[in-house]
Amino acid sequence: MDFLVGTALIVLPAQHQVPLALATAAVKGLQGLRHRRKLRRAASSSGGMLEGGGLSEVQLEWRDLTCTLAGKKGGSSRLLLNQVSGCAAAGRLTAIMGPSGSGKTTLLAALANQMPFSPRVTLRGHIAANGVPLQASKVRSGYVQQDDLFYPQLTVRETLLMAAELRMRGQGGEEERRAHVEEVIARLGLAQAADTRVGDAKTRGLSGGEKKRLSIAMELISRPAVLLCDEPTSGLDAFSAEKVMGVLKELCSDGHTVLASIHQPRSSVFALFDDLILLADGEVVYSGPASAALPHFEALGHSCPTHYNPAEWLSDLVAVDYSSPETEAATKERLRGLVAAWRNDGAAVPGAEAVSGAPDSAAAEAVLAPPSRPRCGLGRQVALLFKRSLRQVLRDKATNIGRASSQVSSAAVFAAIYWRMRRSQSSIQDRMGLLQVSAVGTAMSSLIKTLNVFTREKTLVGRERARSGYGVLPYLLSKLAAELPLGAAFPALFACLVYPATGLNPRPARFASFLALLTLEAMSAQGLGLAVGAAAPTTEAALAIGPAVILVSIVFGGLFVNARNVPGPLKWLPHTSLIKQAFEGACVNEFKGARFELDERGQGTASGDEVLQRLSFGGSSVGGALANQGRIMVFYWWLTYNILVRRQARYQPLLPPANEES
Template structure:
């Protein structure tokens, strides 16, 4: 399918696609020519093998090559709702992923055009939206808050607060969500929207940029028949406003079939029918496969084009039917190719005769720099992208920071759980070490309370935070895929939004235990003690977030962090005397932030103590320095402990950022 145009025509056509949107929808026809998609199950990188729980001897196994799509050609016209139908494994979702430039692997061949412009990811991101099969929404936000949050990140930075709110209100009204606008999204445990309303919110997120093309992966999945029909009617209404809407659907009921404008039926990656939905039954009837009376045509023809693997005989028979249907449609398609090409060429020529919709806008916004025919297509795309650029890193950080704070405050149950956890842990330890004495028998208890302060609550923090990060990955991965924000903005927002709550929890943990144990009331000692406990607990939070970022699997991240934490506990200097650690493993103690935190607390509280001592006893420990010598903690300075603790924390934070930046945060079950 040759679709070449002159230099100026191509530039104008691109401007027409990616120009600054008003409330008008730019009509775009999507043309697909001989599209094929081949996937090879490659071994992947080392961390993928670990997170997929593969053994080393499986790493070198050669993957199987599968042709997912085979010579797919069709045209999706603006103003129409197109349904891609087929059985499981027919290639429906893969087709949408390829069209939307969302494939992460495999080889794609063939051409895709938006009107007369070759599709690129940059252009597509500016004029198309993609709605996934399941809803990735934050349960604690309302419909309006959800849309405003996305709009602040997605719309051009030239949009002020009033313009953003108007766009959100427009989308809410268009989707019939006005009555539910201030209702929380909810989930299985939080009362909120119905399944159909959540699906409308997911669609609304993509409608914020007023896309001309909208892809939806099984939008009726998991919905009852009435709600599914309502969603399809909404999509049909959206399509009637000059949008091109392509959706995959598994088994639509008859009223949904009647609502769809164009139906495509896929089988084993090939088209066996594509045309007006109302012509599908007549087409198959002409081939000798009439739909039985009182049966849903969609159900019947999906069954007809699905390979039956229950027995070799049935498999051969069904494969023969599929092959015959594919060849019949291919012959029909070849007959109409020449006519369709001539007709489309005439349409493109007519479109390109006049000035482009956004040419004047472009010339006025490029600071007086005139665009000529000598400018490359990519330069023009880059220029237009700069004009409609999304908010910068600073604004992205501020928006994400507010969202993390808001979600944390609204999760009352989690807040209460953290408070009770810190308070209960403090009270239990306080009862165990209540009113410490200065006799010889109590010396070990002094070191015990310092050790328990260093490790008990941090351990609980790691367990809880990895689970939280795992839940957040459900929507973070897809927000990053949609380029809503930069990983750096997410990183700083996530880390810094934890700090206020971290300070509250640490104070709740420290205060009861500190007074119950009868520790020093000197102001400097109290402040330094609280500082080192706080940094030690926060370093544990960093360890948990790092593990979750570099190992996007809950089980593996939990195992990794707990194993590392256990090594740090054993080498901290309390369970095993530092002198007794063999030289080959002493480096673990030097890297253990728990050792540095424990040693710092001992230096702060124990170093200046005077113990009751019987002068006649040769093994009497007279003061804190002698006690520190017993545990091989003598000779250290607070600044060394601060350096070891802070260095470990910074290392965890750096690795966490690298994980967010370079390791796909895809949930393990996706």
């Protein structure tokens, strides 16, 4: 159905395109409204876990987790996790340690039910919360990933308030949500930075430790019972790392179940751990109280030297040394012995039986009630996202100043080259050249900016959508509305400078048409950038694909290849060229009704209409060019919508162990 609608937007006449686009948006809105009503009915009938801020204690358990990565082209498969079992108890800080490639992130992603889907990966085993299978428990959990992604121009308070408005709608009033945000800010030690912008490479903002604490705060907004953190100290200095881990330790005292992977922490951080899971090559080497880890390995003949960081010693103990064949064989043999010893004698570790104890039935019942997390309405989503997008756009001074400077410098260069063009025969070519480079420059400026920003933003949007924050349609509508003012301002700046300086048609109506053509072209180029950015896997790929598409658009833009000479199978390409629509409209705007001086021999083109006939623009109009450009813009936005919907994150399903399948 979506494919047919998109095709119709390209093929139908201009007068039918806007009604069709509005009708399509209305259908999507009604579908979303129906879906939200279902969510609200389900939420009201469930009772709502954690309503009013209560926190049910949850014990997270997993048994025989095995993750297999199939080899390419029939190659041998690799075990990322091999029958990993363990437990994380409420009120205790459980750390997952191990060398690089040991399976820490894989285990956390599996427990968070956020392991990216791959047809080559198989995940098997059991995960339960208070004895209830995780898929059926609906336990509320938070997952803090390694990279901290935020809108850099928003402050800490604005970021958390936005998350609360989107994810806590229906859970108390606005004052209650604001109070909860202030409580989270104070709990995470962010009070002094509450009104500081998050920042990025261009804008000074939060420190690395503050960003990590903000990531944790974002998950605490929904009051999770279980908090999973992947490398929360990665990239932080020792002081900031200890402060972040101290925050996680304090959360445990509130009854949260906290599980964090960490790589070689300092000794003071290691002392904060209640329980420790030590992994190596996808195998469990130790799982139990952190205080019992060193005695366990000492009993196996491996003693930690005095005054040595136990975390570093443990990581070195289970690491494989590949510096030579001899050391590789020796360390692999040692690791096999440690894994075998744990499998044989692990239950005898003091305290391990308490960590893996079975929950009572009352605790299991507490998990069965699904949490109430209805989205706010479509109109509310658009309003909130519009406010955020507008702040992000208007506060990004570095980008705005850069774009404005680019427009001014381009206008200055073009004005110097085409200064006060006369009505001579040679000025005909000059005018066509100026109109073409104006169209190309406007499109490229909008495209490159969009590609640079959106390819990073879409990852953040994907995470927010995974948290049931909002839908694709309100996101795109709000983005279009927020970026429209500046999207029009930069082409207008260029036009106001270059148009009078170069001696183009001085009539006010012609200038207004020129401005409208460049503005709408900039919006089409933004739509192209969004579509390419949504489809491309990386910023580098998007920056390679986008200009290539524009290059094709330039070739079929009306100046280099006459429409009459385009080969039959490619006749459709000029109709999709946003450069052609801008150039064609600008040529009609400039040449229609114009008169030119003949050369000294009385030869040449005296009428601008003859120029249009030569370009195959004789039957064109400015209004037709604007309508075609609008059609292309709508198509690219429709394409972006469908790409984002179809590329919603997919996660690896948890299958039962192979020996339990019927």
